[in-house]
Amino acid sequence: MTEDLDARAKELDRAHVFHSWLAQAGLDLPVVAGGSGTTVWDHAGNRMLDFSSQLVNVNIGHQHPKVVAAIQEQAAELATIGPATAHLKRGEAAARIVAKAPEGFSKVFFTNGGADAIENAMRMARLSTGRDTVLSTYRSYHGNTGGAIVATGDWRRMPNQYARGHAHFFGPYLYRSEFWATTPEEESARALHHLERVIQAEGPQTIAAVLLESVPGTAGVLIPPPGYLAGVRALCDKHGIVLILDEVMAGFGRTGRWFAFDGYDVVPDLITFAKGVNSGYVPIGGVIISDPIAEVFDERVFPGGLTYSGHPLAAASIVASIDAMESEGIVDHAAVIGASAIGPGLLDLAHRHPLVGEVRGEGVFWVAEMVSDRDTREPLPAAGMGALKKEIIARGVMPMIVENRLHVVPPCVVTPDEVAQALAVFDEALTVVGSA
Template sequence: MTTDALVTTDAARTYAMDRAHVFHSWVAQDLITPLVITAAQGSYVWDGDGRRLLDLSSQLVNTNIGHQHPKVVAAIQEQAGRLCTVAPQHANDQRSEAARLIAELAPDGMEKVFFTNGGAEAIENAVRMARLHTGRVKVLAQYRSYHGGTSTAINLTGDPRRWANDYGSAGVVHFFGPFLYRSAFHATTEQEECERALEHLEHLIRFEGPDTIAAIVLESIPGTAGIMVPPPGYLRGVREICDRYGIIYIADEVMAGFGRTGAWFAFEHFDVVPDLITFAKGVNSGYVPLGGVVISEEIAATFGTRAYPGGLTYSGHPLACSAAVATIGAMHDEGIVENAARLGETVLGPGLRALAEKHPSIGEVRGLGVFWALDLVSDRETKEPVAPYGGTSPVMRELVAACLAGGVLPFTNYHRLHVVPPCTATPEELAEGLAVLDAALDVVDAAVSAG
């Protein structure tokens, strides 16, 4: 692919029309300067000036198989030529096959899949199923979490994006999950953190009333909130608590699923089986919007002769499902999940830890597979973040500028730099990216030292 083919003469017009007519999410409209993206291939995107950028963001951590995978593009094109859309009340070959393939990846006893258009709708419907199945209303979720932007999902979300949308009417109760680096429990070891976090959760359940709680919603590994890998035993402990009190365990795998952590589902690392699994993003790398819920046999049986009161016009859209079928096939055939695991073990893990040894602004390195975060601090002793919780800072803006200048499209959130390339990335591409991050972190170190 040549640079000339990627530069569009109307990039300036694209930008002008965006600023005139597009209302962007999660930002103040007058304060943004969106990057014009004209093309993408593999691990790279090109901007309106023809500049190639290594996509260490995977966009919104969803292009797990990279950009423009030929098998998936071909599947979408073939399906579009045959049948562009069909209502969800009908059976369709691509929808049926996508559901079969997803159920095949799920634990035994989870054979049914309800399709949505994305992750937030998956959460909405999983919570609805749990409430109807149990006859209870309350749902528990972690403070450090993100579950989506729709009404129930945003109330479940723990991070500051909830605050302006929180009307206290969704029956949601938040709790502290395990995070040893910034422990809410004054723990000094992973075991202490696990034990105290589970004790905190069980106390909360007892004080809220176990018979009032329908579900606990947990990102298996929280994504946007900081990629905090739970300590050994924590998710098993949550499973045991749920079983003890008849609470449904919903695993939010929207970001962490489909290869991102080096496993098909992130909960596989922790030897647990949830009751409901929400997914989106990596199921087809976002080529066409798709999400869904994988449902346990017991919960599915609740709606065997009782109508499920939910649905979407585009549930199981054939273009999206054809992309999912092709994506899962490519991931199997090309060993993409295994590649993600290998990259984490041999390239990203060692490479990011080496950066931490060099750069005093890195407080902690966390992650698995191609799912990593650097916790950036102004002081390693106090762990003071370089940007406030829920905000940004000049230091973080300088970091982003340095990454872009070096040819890397980064993912940052508050005081963190997330390193989340496609699962299809090569060691050479990641070495290129780590070199750019190394130089960009020099900028952070200098800014921190200057005070």
């Protein structure tokens, strides 16, 4: 009977569901019927350790009882209400969020997710400066709505170039440096010089915002080198440019901090969030607004809004998530498990497997970059990455594979034993693929 449910789920999926970022023919996607903590399972009870956190968003783990209960309680009280109302849970959610932000941030604009958070942050920057251009890096992903996808630097923007006022630059990435750098300090200094030249070439008076992921995630968990984010802040201050830091993936525990930028001596003007704020239990995102930008709209209408802005079920889930993460020490745990288990374990794999070119990360936000040749750093081809993914799944771990990288991004609640289990699977899979 349970096998019938799995078969029915696949049948309906193939017949009626149109999937994002995939060619539709021939899909054979895993069935997920339930989950708890770091584990998911199908109707037949086959279990997988989730080291993808789905789309790097289930920070608190699957089916956290306090978050589920909060959603249920709110649904019983009031399932939905429009944004042009004052609602207690919405206010409590905003208060919880700004309590984690730097001093000088008092307001939150709620959206439906990360992409429309980016859209509205760019809108705020443009309206508050009277300028148009947004600069963002080529190695970035900011979402799949009109402006956010063009702000994105990778290939996904190319079929979607219909938003105005965007230009791109190269951010730091020492392993594949665009700047012939050999040290993190050189990479930082040369990347900042490059950005300043782009600002000069585009015209500082035309640039509304620099938009950066604090730690670029989909592009490869690119840890900022020393001084880089502070240097970007200084350039923005010099030219009157708004600094938007995208914390959609990196925020709320992923790096072992509430916000990733807390570790890099920088305070932005606008902060976007989604994903980890409530682990995606109900769709929500938003913009945390610095007081000077919020004040621009004290007597001026902000021309933006969404039907589900600050949805009560989502707001309740935020309150419960942040409270649980605080009371259970989940953010601190993410920092410790990264430093004591995930990082050392991946470095050990790199020492023993020539396919692993570089390991980088922090908290529960790591990447093992795969190469076919360590000397040339030639990326492992798609066929090799496909084989690696197949071997990992066959051993009961749900991985996240992006281009030539294995992203190791479990929920923040992952245990040392679960890390050891996943590392053993990666070890076996790398052995098989490396000997092929």
